[in-house]
Amino acid sequence: MDKKIKKFLDTLLENEVLDQKVYQNIIDFEDNNNLSQKSKVARALTLIGGFFVLSGLLGTLPLIWANLSYWAQLMLLIATTWFLFYAAGYSQQIDKEKLFIFKSSERISSFLYLVSTVSLTAVIVFMLNILENTSSINIPEDIAILITSTIVLIYSGYLYKVTFEIFQHVTLFYSLIFFLGSIGNLFLRNVEPWGIGLFIATVGLIWGLNTYSNLLQPSWLGYFLSSINVAIGFVAIIEDLLSDFEVINIIILIAGSLLYIWISIQLSEQVIFYIGGLGLIINLPRLIAELLPNNIWPPLVLFLVGGVLVTVGLYLNSLRETLGKDS
Amino acid sequence: MKKKSTLVQSLLILLISVVLVALYGVIPLPDYNTEINNEIEGAIYYLVDIQSSNLIPPAPDILDECIFKIDISITKIKETKVICTSDLYQYSSDIYLNDSEIDENQNIVIRYYDNVLNSQMALIIDTKSNVTSKSKIESLSTNQSMYELNSRGERLLSRWDMQDTSARSAGIYYQKNSTIVEVFSIEAPTNYYFESVKWAQDGESIVALDTENDIIIFSKNKMFDPIKLIIDNYYSSEIEDDERVIYQLIGWSN
Numbered sequence: 001m002d003k004k005i006k007k008f009l010d011t012l013l014e015n016e017v018l019d020q021k022v023y024q025n026i027i028d029f030e031d032n033n034n035l036s037q038k039s040k041v042a043r044a045l046t047l048i049g050g051f052f053v054l055s056g057l058l059g060t061l062p063l064i065w066a067n068l069s070y071w072a073q074l075m076l077l078i079a080t081t082w083f084l085f086y087a088a089g090y091s092q093q094i095d096k097e098k099l100f101i102f103k104s105s106e107r108i109s110s111f112l113y114l115v116s117t118v119s120l121t122a123v124i125v126f127m128l129n130i131l132e133n134t135s136s137i138n139i140p141e142d143i144a145i146l147i148t149s150t151i152v153l154i155y156s157g158y159l160y161k162v163t164f165e166i167f168q169h170v171t172l173f174y175s176l177i178f179f180l181g182s183i184g185n186l187f188l189r190n191v192e193p194w195g196i197g198l199f200i201a202t203v204g205l206i207w208g209l210n211t212y213s214n215l216l217q218p219s220w221l222g223y224f225l226s227s228i229n230v231a232i233g234f235v236a237i238i239e240d241l242l243s244d245f246e247v248i249n250i251i252i253l254i255a256g257s258l259l260y261i262w263i264s265i266q267l268s269e270q271v272i273f274y275i276g277g278l279g280l281i282i283n284l285p286r287l288i289a290e291l292l293p294n295n296i297w298p299p300l301v302l303f304l305v306g307g308v309l310v311t312v313g314l315y316l317n318s319l320r321e322t323l324g325k326d327s
Numbered sequence: 328m329k330k331k332s333t334l335v336q337s338l339l340i341l342l343i344s345v346v347l348v349a350l351y352g353v354i355p356l357p358d359y360n361t362e363i364n365n366e367i368e369g370a371i372y373y374l375v376d377i378q379s380s381n382l383i384p385p386a387p388d389i390l391d392e393c394i395f396k397i398d399i400s401i402t403k404i405k406e407t408k409v410i411c412t413s414d415l416y417q418y419s420s421d422i423y424l425n426d427s428e429i430d431e432n433q434n435i436v437i438r439y440y441d442n443v444l445n446s447q448m449a450l451i452i453d454t455k456s457n458v459t460s461k462s463k464i465e466s467l468s469t470n471q472s473m474y475e476l477n478s479r480g481e482r483l484l485s486r487w488d489m490q491d492t493s494a495r496s497a498g499i500y501y502q503k504n505s506t507i508v509e510v511f512s513i514e515a516p517t518n519y520y521f522e523s524v525k526w527a528q529d530g531e532s533i534v535a536l537d538t539e540n541d542i543i544i545f546s547k548n549k550m551f552d553p554i555k556l557i558i559d560n561y562y563s564s565e566i567e568d569d570e571r572v573i574y575q576l577i578g579w580s581n
Contacts (some may be wrong), residue, residue, distance in 0.1 A: 188348060190353055190354055190355065193517060195347075195348040203341075209340075
């Protein structure tokens with residue numbers, strides 16, 4: 001049993017919060033459900049060995065890569081992908097404990113699954129290129145990108161469903177962007193910058209909606225990806241369509257930042273508040289610089305940036321107090 | 328149920344934005360005439376990067392830089408190689424191919440740094456016989472400026488001189504005294520523009536490279552519509568599997 005938990009249980013027993021029977025039941029339950037020490041050692045050894053194999057492979061590959069034929073390179077990539085996928089699945093079954101820089105075995109498997117996604121992408125690119133070089137099949141570059149992005153999106157979706165971890169959440173988001181981008185590149189060429197901005201904002205909005213419906217977890221990451229992409233999309237749209245109207249442009253961005261702060265309070269999500277606050281810190285000085293003479297704005301900027309920071313501090317403090325009361 | 332309805336809403340939002348972008352956000356590339364006009368003649372020289380087509384993206388390696396030539400007097404335009412950097416390593420490894428120019432005798436002048444003499448030198452390539460000779464920079468008489476400024480004092484304006492990001496158009500302009508004259512203007516995507524714009528030697532026609540890597544010819548007085556040159560690419564087994572990108576026009580000689 002974890003020493004901290006054991007100590008905590010002892011404290012509870014000493015203070016008669018737990019009686020001896022419940023205390024013993026907890027100890028027995030933990031002992032019966034935990035892996036034996038030998039099993040732990042075996043699994044830890046396997047895992048550490050796996051990391052050595054992986055790092056050895058990553059260290060050796062660049063040295064021999066250029067001397068290998070395309071087929072050998074492909075085989076190596078397939079083996080690496082399979083190894084990573086297997087190692088990730090194996091590490092998922094290990095008892096929760098810290099290892100190296102990772103907080104838990106779930107985090108290790110999540111990281112390995114992430115690397116396996118990159119490796120799988122390389123496998124697909126290689127396979128398509130080899131197919132084109134060794135046969136009469138001519139695969140246009142756009143189609144090759146679409147095939148790659150589709151397979152990577154399916155794989156990312158599957159991994160997200162298996163793990164629900166942050167790395168898979170991020171991978172799923174960017175593989176969706178990659179997939180939509182490859183479709184856009186195929187059917188909607190020469191899109192204007194505001195069109196690209198609209199796509200980015202739309203994907204951000206969709207991500208936010210699905211985080212709100214609890215389809216995507218953890219919520220902070222879903223809202224972070226959503227809010228940052230909606231912001232980037234809207235900035236692209238406004239900068240493109242209202243580039244001649246600087247003041248209106250900045251006022252809209254300030255209004256958007258205030259909207260973010262309002263939404264963050266409604267959803268109790270700090271990340272949205274940070275992005276809204278950052279928008280205010282960037283755009284308020286811009287507005288002052290546009291409206292007022294040059295020699296006035298430096299102290300005003302300090303005043304406003306300070307005001308925003310004080311608000312952020314007070315907001316975070318109130319959140320902390322609310323959480324404290326709730327707990 | 329809530330998750331499913333959110334997914335349906337997401338698809339609807341995506342669909343609406345796709346329709347909006349498809350209706351208002353896509354500007355097609357300009358369409359040009361491809362038939363060669365009898366009034367235009369001469370040879371156009373340009374610089375090409377030979378790049379490796381790597382199996383794993385992103386960055387291709389630049390394997391070589393070459394000067395190619397096309398004769399536009401004939402109907403079927405065939406590209407021929409003039410010289411590549413790899414042909415000039417006997418002189419130096421510091422060859423400044425992107426500073427190449429055509430002198431008044433229609434020879435190509437390539438500058439380089441001679442490590443033995445410790446000075447800037449030039450190679451003069453006779454475009455008719457392909458004979459290469461060395462020369463000191465001081466003894467050169469080049470007419471590089473004539474490709475930007477013709478004999479009537481008309482200066483071609485670059486994209487940066489005329490940049491208007493909100494215009495959604497591409498154009499060719501020249502300046503005479505304080506007047507800016509439009510040669511050609513067309514609605515085009517924001518990321519489409521003309522670069523490396525040069526006068527023909529008679530100062531009546533203009534050649535430009537567009538962002539689609541096509542060479543386009545314009546008439547200053549709008550005697551003919553712009554012509555996109557369809558080029559039969561130079562073939563060599565050495566560069567068979569490599570990508571080629573035109574990145575600069577050198578000039579248009581008689």
